[in-house]
Amino acid sequence: MDHQSSRGLQQFKNYVGIKFQLYNSLFTSLPFHRIEKTGILLSLLLNNCEEGFKKKMSPVQIIEEFFEKQTSYTKEQDKLDLLFRFIQYVERQVVLFDALEDASFKEINDFNGLGTLKYLASDVIQEGKQEALAKKLEDFSIRLVLTAHPTQFYPGPVLGIINDLSKALADNNTNQINMYLQQLGKTPFFKKEKPTPYDEAVSLIWYLENVFYNAAGRIITFLNNQFPQMIPDTNPVITMGFWPGGDRDGNPFVTVDTTQKVADALRGSIIKCYYLEVRRLKRRLTFKGVDTILADLEKQLYENIFIPGQRTYLSKQGMLDALHKIREILIYQHNGLFQHLVDSLINKVHVFGLHFASLDVRQDSSIHNKVLEAIASKSDILPRNYSALTEKQKKELLSKASGDIGGHVFEDGIEKDTLLTIKAIKEIQQYNGVEGCSRYIISQCNSALNMLEVYGLFKLSGWKTEDLTIDIVPLFETIDDLQEAADIMQELYENETYRKHLQKRNNRQTIMLGFSDGTKDGGYLMANWSIYKAKEKLTSISAKYGIDVVFFDGRGGPPARGGGKTHKFYASMGSNISNKEIQLTIQGQTVSSNFGTIDSAQFNIEQLLNAGISNDVFADKDKTLSKDEEEIVGELAAEGLKAYNALKNNPDFLEYLAHISPLKFYSQTNIGSRPAKRGSSSKLSLKDLRAIPFVGAWSQLKQNVTGYYGVGTALQAMEKKGKLNDIKKVYRHSLFFKTLMDNCEMAMKKCFFPLTEHLSQDPRYGEIWNMIYKEYELTQRYILLLSGKSELMADYPVEQLSIQMRERIVLPLTTIQQYAMTRIRQMEEQMAQPQHKEIFEKLVIRSSFGIINAGRNSA
Secondary structure (H helix, E strand, O other), X not given: OOHHHHHHHHXXXXXXXXXXXXXXXXXXXXXXXXXXXXXXXXXXXXXXXXXXXXXXXXXXXXXXXXXXXXXXXXXXXHHHXXXXXXXXXXXXXXXXXXXXXXXXXXXXXXXXXXXXXXXXXXXXXXXXXXXXHHHHHOOOEEEEEEEOOOOOOOOHHHHHHHHHHHXXXXXXXXXXXXXXXXXXXXXXXXXXOOOOHHHHHHHHHHHHHHHHHHHHHHHHHHHHHHOOOOXXXXXXXXXXXXXXXXXXXXXXXXXXXXXXHHHHHHHHHHHHHHHHHHHHHHHHOOOOOHHHHHHHHHHHHHHHHHOOOOHHHOOHHHHHHHHHHHHHHHHHHOOOOOHHHHHHHHHHHHHHOOOOOEEOEEEEHHHHHHHHHHHHHHOOOOOOOHXXXXXXXXXXXXXXXXXXXXXXXXXXXXXXXXXXXXXXHHHHHHHHOHHHXXXXXXXXXXXXXXXXXXXXXXXXXOOOHHHOOOEEEEEEOOHHHHHHHHXXXXXXHOOHHHHHHHHHOOOEEEEEEEOHHHHHHHHHHHHHHHHHHHHHHHHHHHHHOOOEEEEEEEOOOOHHHOOOOHHHHHHOOOOOOOOOEEEEEEEHHHHHHHHOOHHHHHHXXXXXXXXXXXXXXXXXXXXXXXXXXXXXXXXXXXXXXXXXXXXHOOOOHHHHHHHHOOHHHHHHHOOOOOXXXXXXXXXXXXXXXXXXXXXXXXXXXXXXXXXXXXXXHXXXXXXXXXXXXXXXXXXXXXXXXXXXXXXXXXXXXXXOHHXXXXXXXXXXXXXXXXXXXXXXXXXXXXXXXXXXXXXXXXXXXXXXXXXXXXXXXXXXXXXXXXXXXXXXXXHHXXXXXXXXXXXXXXXXXXXXXXXXXXXXXXX
């Protein structure tokens, strides 16, 4: 273990491990109903779980033995009440652990170490790479896109308490800690109603105001101080994106009204941040000549927030002009006194403009065809026989389309909403700036026609060719779509109309690649490899046509959905993959776990910036996989796909997930506004099932199939072909492949098979359980063979310990959840009048919260 890891581990033990024991004991003294007894009984249950699973007992046996030996309860209702109290208690233990990790972030992580900007700056100076850095900073940036995907189980008030509790813990303020723990005990975790898309937007805007605003400001200020005049005004370096309110794919609750309301909320929030900062500046800049400009700016900002209808009097450029004037006066008349405060605000205006975050609109490709067919049937703007035209004829027609069909031709429904949304984008651009809403993302995009359908809809909604300030972004996600992606883009680059559109967009094409459905479709190895290969081909084809391609990665929290050590993936891309910008989605738990505080956000944004910049400035051609290495990894991925398909095609695969995991209860947790699956069919199909509940269900089962399944079988197959040594060489040489395996280790570290081992003998589910367990064991054996280590995640001791502690905290919850699931199955099989069935279902749902929250990136 290197010095940094060993120091971090010691700090973790001091600041998190010991303090958790200490403050956890505070819980038992809180003035709540039977809390002391609950705490003591919970520690007995934890002990029973640990001992029971060692003896291969089932969750039902463990819980029943606990009630028999440790309590005097005989009534079913009393027993169930106690289980609910345990759940509430553990949920709050998880919050305490989260807050402790947040509070100690700066002590555990080295803010001057590898991957930080300070480290990058000293490397650049030492190696004389200032020129290369200046060239890179001309147009390199990162975009973090906050999405509304429902994986965040903490309601807003609890997030606020975590934030305040972290501060109190950092200051060792016992009185405050005690008060916040009391507040936590009285604050409900369970949402009675589903949030609306607007609610989701408001909870994410909290992070923009309280975290990203300050973290981004700090980073840009550091870069400007370290390398003056290097970042051009045209490049903000960090930009934010936003999906709640714009992402309508499979979410019937997002309407044009929502989109406009969220755009207004974003504008209002950033103006509020500027207003508060200008007020603070007024306290310092009390000098003649400056005070009046500042007072004027304050008045404009005030009117924009508090006086309805005053939106038009403010512009980003107007604000910058005023601030630059102030800056000049400070330099020439007041010796630059407090200039750094003005610079800091200027940097933020460059980054956030009047939009705060760019609102992306996303819709499924099938909807656009539906809208066009409806237009053809309702008006003369398209031929009546549109639906009967060939694909070629449709493309020709849409390339030349123009007109202005109003939403009024439709009474209501998706057709009307789609057309009104396209019109609303223009209005949002008018008030929030073009950056406010300038991308239309097409999910399930599988042809050039899908792209031209969106182009045609804009042209039929009154947008003129010369003013079409919109990037049309395809999302390729399934294995087949990823393989077709380069051909689809080539066809578009050769389409005269689309090519002219790209010229107006600075010859830049953004392409979104999604990990989630890729993993669900093709398994862990093949999904990651297909994306890597698609990026290579798309980079090459775009370069051939003189197009700058920008990749936007749809990543989730866990490794199965592109999460894990994300910055290492970007650092490992080599020279065959475009590195113009790093764009990725940040969602649910990952927002709070990686960007929940200013410190953690700054650290993680710096890691991404460093990864993208280093890739070019210290061009390390060695990172690029050689042809032979690509062949080996491709072969490995193909073997992994075979293994995953064998599992996926098992007739009991979905039945197992539906009956053994809490999958079917996902939508009842009320954590997100979207339904758990696409389409309205009551039958469960893998295609319709959303990736989040799919991955989250495996995570709660503690089997994490999507993060490793097929890896062991693939490595074993390569060994049989005599190629294991070749794989070992790739593992040592390629950061991409090493990161792929590191993330796989993380998914496995969060597994706990004794929880479900009672199923190994089950007549119906035994076969599939044994298949999964065998693959887990095989994967672990081969990964340790590759790494030469004796345990999973040995290279990441702090995270390893964090996972162990978190998994131990929630062991009673996973046991209670499986106990309840088994009881529900028994009732369903016996077809008897189910007693307490609803209560057992509630137990399953309530357990989900703590389990997922403790996983930090498990859905």
